[in-house]
Amino acid sequence: MRTDKAQLAKTYDPAITEEKWYRYWLEKGYFHARTDAPAEPFTIVIPPPNITGSLHMGHALNNTLQDILVRWKRMQGYNALWLPGTDHAGIATQNVIEQQLLKEGSNRYQYGRERFIQRVWQWREESGRAIIEQLKKLGSSCDWQRERFTMDEGLSRAVKEVFVRLYQEGLIYRDNYIINWCPRCQTALSDLEVEHEEIKGHLYYVRYFLVEGDGYLTVATTRPETILGDTAVAVNPNDSRYIPYLGKELYLPILNRKIPLIADEYVDIAFGTGVLKVTPAHDPNDFLMGLRHQLAQIKVIGEDGRMTAEAGKYAGMDRFQCRKALLGDLEQACYLEKKEDYSHSVGHCYRCKTIVEPNLSRQWFVRMEPLAKPAIQAVNEGRVRIIPTSWEKTYFEWMHNIRDWCISRQIWWGHRIPAWHCQACEAITVDREEPRACQQCGSPNLSQETDVLDTWFSSALWPFSTLGWPDKTRDLEVFYPTSVLVTGFDILFFWVARMIMMGLKFMGEVPFREVYIHALVRDAEGKKMSKSRGNVIDPLVMIERYGADAFRFTLAAFAVQGRDIFLSEERIQGYRNFANKVWNALRFALMNLTDLCGQIEELKLADQHHMETEDRWIISRLNRVIGQVNIALEEYKFNEAASNIYQFFWHELCDWYLELIKPRLRQSTPSKLVAQQVMAFVLDKSLRLLHPFMPFITEELWQQLSVAGEGIMVAPFPKTQEAWIAPQIEEEMSFLMEVIGAIRNIRGELNIPPGCKIEVVLDPKEPGELAIIERHQHHIVLLASVEKLKIGAWDSTAKKAVSALVYKTEIFVLPPTTIDWQSEGKRLSRELAKIEEELRLVEAKLSNESFRAKVPRAILEKNIQKEQALREKAENLRKSLEKMS
RNA sequence: AGGCGCGUAGCUCAGUGGGAGAGCGCUUCCUUGACACGGAAGAGGUCGGGGGUUCAAUCCCCCCCGUGCCUACCA
Numbered sequence: 001m002r003t004d005k006a007q008l009a010k011t012y013d014p015a016i017t018e019e020k021w022y023r024y025w026l027e028k029g030y031f032h033a034r035t036d037a038p039a040e041p042f043t044i045v046i047p048p049p050n051i052t053g054s055l056h057m058g059h060a061l062n063n064t065l066q067d068i069l070v071r072w073k074r075m076q077g078y079n080a081l082w083l084p085g086t087d088h089a090g091i092a093t094q095n096v097i098e099q100q101l102l103k104e105g106s107n108r109y110q111y112g113r114e115r116f117i118q119r120v121w122q123w124r125e126e127s128g129r130a131i132i133e134q135l136k137k138l139g140s141s142c143d144w145q146r147e148r149f150t151m152d153e154g155l156s157r158a159v160k161e162v163f164v165r166l167y168q169e170g171l172i173y174r175d176n177y178i179i180n181w182c183p184r185c186q187t188a189l190s191d192l193e194v195e196h197e198e199i200k201g202h203l204y205y206v207r208y209f210l211v212e213g214d215g216y217l218t219v220a221t222t223r224p225e226t227i228l229g230d231t232a233v234a235v236n237p238n239d240s241r242y243i244p245y246l247g248k249e250l251y252l253p254i255l256n257r258k259i260p261l262i263a264d265e266y267v268d269i270a271f272g273t274g275v276l277k278v279t280p281a282h283d284p285n286d287f288l289m290g291l292r293h294q295l296a297q298i299k300v301i302g303e304d305g306r307m308t309a310e311a312g313k314y315a316g317m318d319r320f321q322c323r324k325a326l327l328g329d330l331e332q333a334c335y336l337e338k339k340e341d342y343s344h345s346v347g348h349c350y351r352c353k354t355i356v357e358p359n360l361s362r363q364w365f366v367r368m369e370p371l372a373k374p375a376i377q378a379v380n381e382g383r384v385r386i387i388p389t390s391w392e393k394t395y396f397e398w399m400h401n402i403r404d405w406c407i408s409r410q411i412w413w414g415h416r417i418p419a420w421h422c423q424a425c426e427a428i429t430v431d432r433e434e435p436r437a438c439q440q441c442g443s444p445n446l447s448q449e450t451d452v453l454d455t456w457f458s459s460a461l462w463p464f465s466t467l468g469w470p471d472k473t474r475d476l477e478v479f480y481p482t483s484v485l486v487t488g489f490d491i492l493f494f495w496v497a498r499m500i501m502m503g504l505k506f507m508g509e510v511p512f513r514e515v516y517i518h519a520l521v522r523d524a525e526g527k528k529m530s531k532s533r534g535n536v537i538d539p540l541v542m543i544e545r546y547g548a549d550a551f552r553f554t555l556a557a558f559a560v561q562g563r564d565i566f567l568s569e570e571r572i573q574g575y576r577n578f579a580n581k582v583w584n585a586l587r588f589a590l591m592n593l594t595d596l597c598g599q600i601e602e603l604k605l606a607d608q609h610h611m612e613t614e615d616r617w618i619i620s621r622l623n624r625v626i627g628q629v630n631i632a633l634e635e636y637k638f639n640e641a642a643s644n645i646y647q648f649f650w651h652e653l654c655d656w657y658l659e660l661i662k663p664r665l666r667q668s669t670p671s672k673l674v675a676q677q678v679m680a681f682v683l684d685k686s687l688r689l690l691h692p693f694m695p696f697i698t699e700e701l702w703q704q705l706s707v708a709g710e711g712i713m714v715a716p717f718p719k720t721q722e723a724w725i726a727p728q729i730e731e732e733m734s735f736l737m738e739v740i741g742a743i744r745n746i747r748g749e750l751n752i753p754p755g756c757k758i759e760v761v762l763d764p765k766e767p768g769e770l771a772i773i774e775r776h777q778h779h780i781v782l783l784a785s786v787e788k789l790k791i792g793a794w795d796s797t798a799k800k801a802v803s804a805l806v807y808k809t810e811i812f813v814l815p816p817t818t819i820d821w822q823s824e825g826k827r828l829s830r831e832l833a834k835i836e837e838e839l840r841l842v843e844a845k846l847s848n849e850s851f852r853a854k855v856p857r858a859i860l861e862k863n864i865q866k867e868q869a870l871r872e873k874a875e876n877l878r879k880s881l882e883k884m885s
Numbered sequence: 886a887g888g889c890g891c892g893u894a895g896c897u898c899a900g901u902g903g904g905a906g907a908g909c910g911c912u913u914c915c916u917u918g919a920c921a922c923g924g925a926a927g928a929g930g931u932c933g934g935g936g937g938u939u940c941a942a943u944c945c946c947c948c949c950c951g952u953g954c955c956u957a958c959c960a
Contacts, residue, residue, distance in 0.1 A: 011922065196957085203960080221960060268959060276960055285958045344959085358958090390889075397888075397956070489955085520954090557908085560899070568897045570909045577908095577922040588919030639899070643907070658919080666918095741926095747914090748926030754915055785917090785925095838904090845903090851940040859903055859941090866904070 008590060008704070012583035012697060014547025021699045022136060030074075030714055031141045033081035035474045042078035043482040044070055045463050045512075046142065047495070048150065049135075050089035051128030052096050057521035057567065058488060059131070060138060060539035064555045065518055065638060066486045067140050071692040072633055073483075074141070075717035081479055083466055084142035086131065088124075088151040090414040090455040091185055091351045097123060097413070113412050120413050134540060139548050139695045141713070146475075148466040150458040151415070158465035159415045159458050160432050162506060167419075167430045171367045172407070174419075174428065178280075178287040179406050181359035182349040183305030183319075187410040188363050190454055191403060192494055194347040194356050203272065203342035204327065207335050208233055211249040211258055217242070218337050220272030222344055223282075224330065225323040227252065228311045229300035230259055232278040234289060237263035239274050253335040254326065255312055262293050281360040297360055303410075305357065319357065364408035364417060364451065371501040372402045378510050384500060385514045387636055388561045391489060398493050407454045414452030421447055460498035463511035480507060484514040492517065516636045519558075521565045537567050549694035550576035556693050557646075559638040578646060579697050582690065585654050586701040589683055592665045593676055599706045600680040605723055612664075612671065613776070615678040617733040618657040620726040621648065622682050627720040629689055645689055653682065656737065660779055680705060685718045735769065736776050739811065742804040743784040746813045749827060750802065757787030759814040761794045761801070766808035773809065787816075800883065805876040807869075825884045832877040839870040 025031060033041070044066050049059055066082060074080035094108075097120050101107055108116050135142065148155060166172040180189040204224050207216040219233060233250055235242040242261070249258045266289055267276045280290025280297040290297060300311040307314045307322045314322045330336040347356040376399045378384050379392060386392045408417060420429045420438075427440030437444050458465070463482055467475040481503070487496060496515055503511030542551045553575045558565045608616055625648040632641035661675040684707050691698040691712050702712035709715045743760055752758060760780075764770040773780070773791060781789050794801065794812045801812040802824060842863055845851055852860065 008919090010920075219960080223960085266958090271959060278960095283958080283960080285960080288958085345957090394889075394955075401956085493956095558898075565898095568909080571897060573922080574908045577920095580922045581920065584920035584923085586919085591919070643899075647907085654919085655924090659924095744925060745927090749913095751914060751926090754917070754925070842904095845941080848940065854940045855903075862903080 008583070008587040010584075010587075012547070012580050014543075014549065014579075014696065017700045018137070018139070018548055018696045021696050022139065024699075025141065025711070025713060026144070028710065028714075030711065031082070031143050032145050033079055033143050033479075035478045037079040039077055039079040041479050041483075042070070042073040042080045043083070043479040044081070044484055044486065045083045045466055045482055046085060047485075047487045047491070048085045048087040048148075048459070048462065049131045050092055051086050051124050051131070051149075052089055052092045053131050055131055055134035055138070055539050057537060057539055057565075059135075060551070061518060061521050061555050061559065061565065062486060062488065063135055063138055063140050064552045065516070065559060067138070067552075067695075068556060068638060068692040069484065069486070069633070070141055071695060071713060072717060075688065075691065075713070075715060077716065079478075081146070082140070082142045083146050083148070083479075084132070084135065084140070084144065085148035085462075085466060086128065086150070087459060088149065088414065088455060090409060090411055090452060091187065093120060093124075093128075094411045094413040095185065095351060108412065116412050137540065137543055137548060139552065141695070146466070150455070150462070154468065155458060155461070155465045156415055157432075158461050158469050159453065160418045161470045162457075162461060162502065163418055163453070164430055164432050165506075166366065171370060172364060173367065174362065174364050176360065176362045177365070177406075178282075178284045178358050179361050179363050180347060180356045181303065181361065182352065182354055182356055183303065184352050184354040185349060185411065186303060188361060188406055188408060189349060189356065190406045190456075192456075193350045193454075195350050195353075196345040197348055198343055199346045200341065200343045201346075203340045204330075205273065205337040205339070206253060206277075206330060207337055208250040208253060208259075208275075208277075210245070211251060215245075217245065217250065217261070217275045218273045219275045219277045221277055222342060223323070224326050225307070225314075225319055226279040226282045226300065227277060227326065228255060228307070228314065228322075229279045229281050229298045230277045231280055231290065231295040231298055232259050232262050232293065234262045234264045234267050234276045234278050235274060236265065236267040236269045239267070239269045241274065254329055254333070262289075262295075264289050264292065282358055284358055287358075287360065299360055301357055301359065303359070363406050364419075366405040366407055368402045368404055368501075371505055372399045372497075374504045375399060375497060375500040378500060378504060384510045384512065387514060387516050391492065391515075391517050394489070395492060395497060399497060405454075407457050408451040409454055410451055412452065414455060415458055417449040417451050417453060419449040421449065423447060456494055456498060459495055460502040461506070463499055463503055464507050469506070476507075480511075481509050482512045484516055485512040486516045486518065488520050489517045490520060519560065519565045521567065537569060542569070542572055546572050546576040547579060547696070549697045550579045552695075553578065553642060553646075553693050556638040556642040561637065578650065579694060581650055581654060582687075582694070582697060583701065585649070585658065586683060586687075586704065588658060589679055590704055593680060593705075596673075596676050596680070596706075599708050600677070600684055603677065603681050607674075610670070610674050611678065612674070613729055613732055613736075614657055614660040614779075615674060616724075616726050616729045618653060618682050619678065619724045620730055621652055622685055622718075623720045623722070623724045626685070626689060626718040630717075630720070633692075642693055645686070645693070649686055649690070653686065656733075657682070659783060663778065663782060688712060688715055688718050732772050735772055735807065736779060738806045739773065739809060740780055740783045742806050742811050743780070743786070743813060746802050746804060746811075747784070750813075750815055750819050750824065752815060754785050756816060757785055758816055759788045759790075760784070760786045761790045761792070761812040761814070762809055763792060763794055763812070764809040769807060769809050803876060803880050805873050810876065821884055825881060828877055828881050828884070832874060832881070835870055835874045835877065839867065839874060842867045842870060 046066065047062060070080050070082040098108055101111060163172065180191065180194045182189055201222050203220050203222055205218050205220050206224065206227065207218055209216040217233060230252055245261050246263055248261050250261055252259050266285060267274065278286045278289055278295060280287045280295050281299045282301060298310050300308055301319050302308045305319050307317045307319065309315050314325060317325060327336065348354065349356055376396060379386060379395060386395060418430060418432065420435055422438035422440060422443050423445040424443035425438060425441040427438055429435045429439040429446065435446060438446060464476060464480055467473060467480055469476060485496065499511045503509065539551065550572055554572045558567065625644055628644045629641045632644065661679060664671045664675040684705055687698045687702045695713065699712050747758065762773050764773055777789055780786060799814055801814045804811045846863055846867060
């Protein structure tokens with residue numbers, strides 16, 4: 001694997017590297033978690049992507065975060081398992097195949113159930129695995145040996161087991177109820193699968209004439225076609241306007257059926273005319289009202305979205321066509337009083353966006369309340385922690401108002417409900433295996449339920465079904481409950497809540513200890529509408545263009561708690577540059593380590609006396625950053641972890657440390673060896689810190705460094721060593737950096753080119769500062785491009801100089817050429833004005849009595865010091881200006 | 886209707902009850918033997934508007950404006 005050290009390319013090329021190392025990790029089996037490992041387990045189950053899907057930004061973020069956590073924990077020595085898999089996605093997948101059939105001029109009914117399902121399986125083998133390959137491109141360290149699919153034999157067994165047990169306990173029942181029906185998908189949907197959207201429609205006012213006399217009542221409706229299914233008209237019993245009419249009958253317009261006027265508290269007196277038409281078969285509220293008043297349920301809209309025979313002359317028409325036709329007829333016959341613009345929210349199928357029809361239908365339901373209770377408790381008691389905690393409120397809100405879950409779907413692709421209908425007595429037999437005879441009458445004449453289960457029914461079992469349940473497996477024993485679930489809030493109810501319920505019910509234990517809810521990436525799919533600027537970003541294109549590492553790092557840097565993400569390609573480019581910076585830092589190091597024999601070793605505290613200030617400084621800083629990164633990851637603050645590493649690596653390690661040691665590396669003294677050792681040590685640790693975020697480049701570079709170990713992904717993650725943290729060294733360095741900064745600042749302002757060396761006089765009025773400056777003269781000379789450095793007092797009568805003040809050290813830069821003293825003077829005046837303004841503010845603060853009385857001592861002292869410093873700076877500037885004129 | 890969130894530099898976004906930050910972009914200078922996907926310096930913000938609490942508010946509270954989302958059985 002090792003290439004010649006000196007031959008590292010000038011820029012990093014991700015394409016080859018990523019391929020190579022992913023294969024290496026797989027070959028080594030690093031992703032596989034063993035059940036006999038003594039280490040504490042750390043488990044994540046993947047939110048299984050749909051087999052119809054291809055990797056979008058949401059997946060990319062979700063899986064990057066999981067991979068960061070898993071790689072980090074694995075390096076920390078945990079027995080880390082990231083269990084991958086895919087979801088059969090019943091309706092979505094069925095739609096894909098049905099589209100194919102349509103193109104072939106066929107449909108699923110012509111095809112037949114058996115053949116259709118075979119075809120789906122075949123398609124799944126061919127195309128349904130694409131997303132797995134895409135996850136690998138991202139660098140996901142999933143245990144592929146444990147990959148699962150919701151339609152696997154084992155998981156199907158779990159589904160049956162759960163169904164049977166819930167049925168036996170009375171938690172699953174079958175009933176005639178009003179449900180959401182998608183006429184295009186030809187199936188029932190759960191409440192959650194309906195997306196509400198505000199639609200600009202109309203409110204139609206329709207007259208219902210009294211059977212006796214010639215009066216009428218006016219009813220307002222948004223769905224006139226349902227008039228055909230009305231079986232009553234209702235008013236509020238307290239509505240004095242209509243009390244005289246109670247008990248009378250009305251003629252249904254057009255059909256002229258007689259229907260009663262009933263009284264029900266549900267009716268809102270203030271809405272419309274206060275008269276409500278009641279259609280029990282096509283409206284959830286009317287359905288309930290129908291039950292209360294024993295009204296007939298007349299279905300006028302069929303499963304295909306067309307009007308039924310009950311609709312009279314409209315039979316066979318599409319529901320919207322019928323609306324149009326009916327409105328025409330109503331108008332013509334003077335039934336239509338008026339029409340108002342009205343916007344209201346209308347349910348759409350979440351899979352195909354067709355307008356959902358509330359329809360009376362016999363379906364299977366799960367009784368949710370008994371399952372929800374313990375799940376509420378689990379979160380309440382902190383057995384499941386939701387992070388950020390603000391989502392708990394949303395969770396509780398939904399769980400407290402939970403309604404029964406319609407789980408049957410009239411499609412073919414999915415887990416077929418394990419229930420058999422007796423042809424003889426109509427009884428239902430529910431069992432794990434196909435029963436031989438009816439439980440009720442013993443008849444062998446049985447036929448299996450044709451409905452399949454909601455896809456989310458099997459997803460709800462995912463954390464334990466994937467580990468082998470209902471068998472008592474070693475996997476379950478070791479890895480359940482899982483450690484954390486990483487997901488977006490859009491499936492908090494769909495999935496997270498249901499997993500908690502099912503986990504508690506069947507495992508007697510929560511499915512995960514923590515749930516980390518991350519942001520949603522806004523995409524072009526219209527999912528999260530925003531200022532749509534056509535900013536669609538395809539993760540695979542980004543990986544192709546900038547490398548998986550840069551892409552992952554960007555996502556991590558953007559992964560802030562509680563906010564949506566809108567990626568910009570420029571930002572990815574920025575982190576690609578960072579990857580290149582890392583590459584070149586190692587390139588530099590490797591070029592300077594060729595003569596270092598043996599492996600890189602841990603540094604010993606006892607050896608620090610051989611070290612220079614910069615050595616101890618960078619090690620101290622490293623240890624602080626290690627702490628920051630570990631804490632940030634502990635708290636799921638991915639952006640903080642990422643930016644801490646970024647800042648450290650680029651702006652401390654590269655900008656300062658590597659620059660500072662360059663002269664030492666060119667000598668051949670013992671000091672060179674120390675610099676080499678420290679540099680290698682710090683780079684080794686930095687690469688490890690970076691590895692969970694940028695797995696590929698860090699592996700590639702780490703393998704070039706001679707560190708003991710097979711690979712960085714199985715190397716221990718750094719831990720802070722407090723003993724290396726040296727505050728006084730850090731202070732010394734930051735003083736030095738400020739002095740250098742001040743000189744550079746003057747150079748920059750005077751536009752003195754780097755090639756042009758300058759003369760500098762430093763006059764430290766404080767012994768400590770003098771000592772530091774004396775000790776680091778060579779650094780100042782190097783990093784500020786100084787020709788001649790003098791330490792001591794400055795003779796103001798001699799040459800003109802530009803000065804600055806850092807703490808108690810006066811800095812004089814003697815420009816080599818004639819410079820524009822006038823514009824320099826202007827600059828200084830501006831500077832002085834700024835400082836005086838600041839000084840004024842601080843003085844005002846300090847002269848405020850109640851401020852001095854109430855402010856904490858530390859803040860007070862800070863302000864006093866600040867005032868002092870500003871005074872000195874201002875004084876210094878005034879002196880400079882004086883000399884200039 | 887209820888609930889949640891957002892509005893900080895030209896753009897994309899961090900952050901904090903006590904000195905306004907990053908990346909990109911912009912200006913000036915620099916092909917210095919890791920890196921021009923680079924180095925050095927710099928400009929740029931009344932932290933949406935108004936009020937309140939506080940010695941102190943970009944941050945906490947209230948109102949308003951703009952904007953996004955979730956939940957809901959108003960015809």
